[in-house]
Amino acid sequence: QVQLQQSGAELAKPGSSVKISCKASGYTFTSYYISWIKQTTGQGLEYIGYINTGSGGTNYNEKFKGKATLTVDKSSSTAFMQLSSLTPDDSAVYYCALTGFWGPGTMVTVSS
Amino acid sequence: DIVMTQAPLSVSVTPGESASISCRSSKSLLHSNGITYVYWYLQKPGKSPQLLIYRMSNLASGVPDRFSGSGSETDFTLKISRVEAEDVGIYYCGQLLENPYTFGAGTKLELK
Numbered sequence: 001q002v003q004l005q006q007s008g009a010e011l012a013k014p015g016s017s018v019k020i021s022c023k024a025s026g027y028t029f030t031s032y033y034i035s036w037i038k039q040t041t042g043q044g045l046e047y048i049g050y051i052n053t054g055s056g057g058t059n060y061n062e063k064f065k066g067k068a069t070l071t072v073d074k075s076s077s078t079a080f081m082q083l084s085s086l087t088p089d090d091s092a093v094y095y096c097a098l099t100g101f102w103g104p105g106t107m108v109t110v111s112s
Numbered sequence: 113d114i115v116m117t118q119a120p121l122s123v124s125v126t127p128g129e130s131a132s133i134s135c136r137s138s139k140s141l142l143h144s145n146g147i148t149y150v151y152w153y154l155q156k157p158g159k160s161p162q163l164l165i166y167r168m169s170n171l172a173s174g175v176p177d178r179f180s181g182s183g184s185e186t187d188f189t190l191k192i193s194r195v196e197a198e199d200v201g202i203y204y205c206g207q208l209l210e211n212p213y214t215f216g217a218g219t220k221l222e223l224k
Binding site: 049062100 | 151159160161162163166172173204206208211212213214215216217218
């Protein structure tokens with residue numbers, strides 16, 4: 001069955017970067033785009049963007065351009081999202097997702 | 113960005129009764145291909161969102177037929193017949209018509 005396995009929780013300092021992984025299994029990795037979504041208590045669900053897992057092409061929400069960088073490693077069926085120049089506002093749960101299936105989420109906490 | 117407005121923000125339902133959740137989009141979600149790109153998700157406590165309904169009225173795999181979706185180009189309804197304890201959680205509508213995809217603020221369903 002389809003599985004999206006995400007990396008563990010991150011505690012990061014303001015100004016630093018983190019890279020979250022999303023390892024897919026149970027389907028042909030390059031058949032579906034992978035999206036990334038941010039969830040906070042205050043802002044709810046925010047769409048960050050998606051990556052074409054076949055070509056590596058990306059499409060970002062303007063709000064997250066410069067903040068998030070999406071990449072993919074086809075050899076390991078893994079998608080990655082790097083978040084840079086972290087601030088406390090980046091503290092959230094981040095999900096990778098297919099249209100019909102979401103990963104378990106990765107909690108990122110930004111604190112000095 | 114397309115704004116998705118849900119109502120009510122919370123609903124309390126007696127088990128066995130039905131519940132309806134509304135969602136309104138700030139722009140038509142009807143594509144020229146005839147498909148209406150509104151989706152419904154349920155986030156159970158401590159879990160990631162799961163897909164219930166796709167393209168306005170199509171039941172996702174494994175979802176009980178107590179759930180149904182309907183609507184027009186901008187007004188949508190999720191109906192849950194015969195509410196059960198496992199239906200507790202937060203329901204979100206989302207639009208996947210144009211980037212950035214956007215979501216409603218969520219409707220919390222509780223049992224009386």
